[in-house]
Amino acid sequence: MLSLDDKLRDDMLKRYSNELQKLEHVLDSYIATKTIPSLNALLGEKMAYFLKKTQEAVITNFESLIPDSEKTSVMSAVYVKCEGDLHIGVLWYVLEEELKPLAEKLLEGYHLNEFDKIAISSISEIGNILTASIVNAIYDDKGCKMWASVPGFATESLNTLLEVVMADFGDQSDTVVISTVEFRGISSGIRLQMLLIQDPKESKRLIS
């Protein structure tokens, strides 16, 4: 027979797990209706997406979220911080070697000899536009107003990139809710990953 403590814990886990599922469902609808059409238009091809997981993690233990295979991989990334009614962080990243083909596709086939400012600028722009698609979806759905920062670009290990992002949330919470999404070009196979980071207290507003 379950003790009272066990029952309470089970109830809490069930409720919490339901909340994360609901949140995932809400994000899924935002991505499907807003982000994917933007991405299709930007890249000129149909993109598929896979919302891998939504989970809560202790900020100082964020490394547990990263698969071992990706921990030391060098990624090219764009981060956009959104503030206002909600604080949301969106990290867009690709493997460093996959950045050039993605940038060339964004620049409509413009051949890049090396990774120059135009490429960085185009990747930053994609981060900006796609983040705006999510911000707009949240506004349309919940009426929450946010403004987005200038996109920051970096090439670093995923560990290092995430450490900065986690520190940014550390002032307001000890944990974060992270959703992991992968986008993939149906014909080109081009890949882009997104991490959407929220304060757990605030993420409840998206499922209310």
Added chain:
Amino acid sequence: MNRIAEVKMGGLEIVTGDMSELKTFVGSCVAICLFDIEVKIAAMAHVVLPKKTNCKPHTVEEERGKYADDAFAHMMSGMIKLGANPKRIQAKMAGGAAIFSHESETGLFNVGPRNISAIQQILKENDIPLISKDTGANFGRWVKFSLNSGKMIITSNLKKTEKII
């Protein structure tokens, strides 16, 4: 064989003895190391943020190094308990990078420079000499401190560099 204490994000470790080393990896966070080389006592904190805010009165054991002000107090008291002399304690630090472009101009994060500045201020206020540092730039660093030599070795796998301070 050397005993290596790994310091996780927001963590703090204190080691004693000739063969002890402290190790961590930092991006915008700062690895601050205090040491009394004479009695071979050293502490390292992986500082995430400059200051603890009022809404967080408690510090969990695993996060004693998270905030610069809190970390400094824990490091000093822990070292003194083990026999360190506050007058002999010195400091070295590394990290505090601005990883993303435009961080400082746009206020995107700028947490690295804020961490550096907060730690320098705390050391100054407490008369702890900062012997050397390797801070800023835009890349992550592995930081290792050897209590035997008193040296801090900083390596970047991405930039393929090694620096000893």
